[in-house]
Amino acid sequence: MKSAVKNELKWPEWPQFEQSAITNLLQVFENKRWAISGYWTGQESMEQKFAQAFAEYNQVKYCVPTTGGSAALVIALEACGVGHGDEVIVPALTWLATATSVLNVNALPVLVDVEPDTYCIDPIKIEAAITDKTKAIIPVHLYGCMANMDEIMRIAEKYNLYVIEDSAQSHGSVWNGKKAGAIGHIGCFSMQQGKVLTSGEGGAAITNDPVLFARMEQLRADSRMIVSGHNLHYGDMQLVAKGEVQGKNFCMSEFHAAILLGQLELLDSQNALREANARYLDKQLAKIPGLKIMKRYELVEKQTYYGYAVRFDRAYYNDIEAEVFCEKLRNELMMGNFSLHPPYPPIHKSKLFCPWTLKRFDPAIAKDESYWRSLELPVSQSAELECIIFHHAVLLSSRDHIDLIVSAFHKVAQEVESGRSAI
Incomplete structure (x- = not known):
């Protein structure tokens, strides 16, 4: 009898979705624009709709959607000028993309230990790891805890360092009135299948800094920036060459953005x-x-x-x-x-x-x-x-x-x- 009860156990599946995500996807199919790099069809892109919605949700000015959380970390690091010869402090306990993203901009990830009761980066260990090569700190809000952002921001200000919050596991957390990702200079998110906000794959970087935003926008779109649809004609390209900083193609597809708009609800x-x-x-x-x-x-x-x-x-x-x-x-x-x-x-x-x-x-x-x-x-x-x-x-x-x-x-x-x- 006991095994029969066990066999009836049904735990919630993931991901979950509502009709709005399907409706959004159908709009993408019908609109014929499947990427931000596609031509203008007279309708605002799903990618830009999501960027605006996610920025508003996190109470920040800017959002740059990306192909994934790792891509968001890479463009955040490069927007902050991190590169060859630099060091970035990261927690030793996190998904390895936090560290490999640092490697991918030719910088050294400096691993430090975490607090035993939160598993988030230990601020005391941060300060001990800072050298004249340190350019940034990446705190990770891990599993069900937030890092001590007040202390981390104090240390960053003391040593003139950038703080890039890895909020891949913390969509919607709030620290002293601010959303996770909106406390540091840049916040990075993953929308991979297991995350609380998901489209299977995807990511985003948020900021209140217009200079960092302009750099990240180009860094994720091969040095191109988005222009307003007000002056576009059907068939025009909305991404235009800017060329202020060498970029890569980390653009989120319209399909992923459409799903995320539904999931955000x-x-x-x-x-x-x-x-x-x-x-x-x-x-x-x-x-x-x-x-x-x-x-x-x-x-x-x-x-x-x-x-x-x-x-x-x-x-x-x-x-x-x-x-x-x-x-x-x-x-x-x-x-x-x-x-x-x-x-x-x-x-x-x-x-x-x-x-x-x-x-x-x-x-x-x-x-x-x-x-x-x-x-x-x-x-x-x-x-x-x-x-x-x-x-x-x-x-x-x-x-x-x-x-x-x-x-x-x-x-x-x-x-x-x-x-x-x-x-």
């Missing part, structure tokens, strides 16, 4: 449900021995949860590793590893991070395998052993389903207690 209500369920989980899981709830700074007014993170005391749980803990929970909850998994490995220990394999990188920034693998960043390295991540779609469940998660943790804790009693 759902974001706040979905975020509110995720946050409510996350806070409920915080209260319930805090009662279970050996579990540790992630820290939320008092200045965080709204929190987006790309992933809900739970730390556990390995000593209490008989030194099991996170993957083993996850497997116990997956078996109980009938979840796959997309929904429940350990955190990322730290960048310098990740198999996916191997810049020395490409000849195009300067050896001074690519270094070699022994250099990266020998780095010691203990908090980042311990995370994948002692933390569990639930994908944000799980937080869109009913409260009954959330209670099943609590019960599953109770069961694992009880197994540990039973094991101790038997010794």
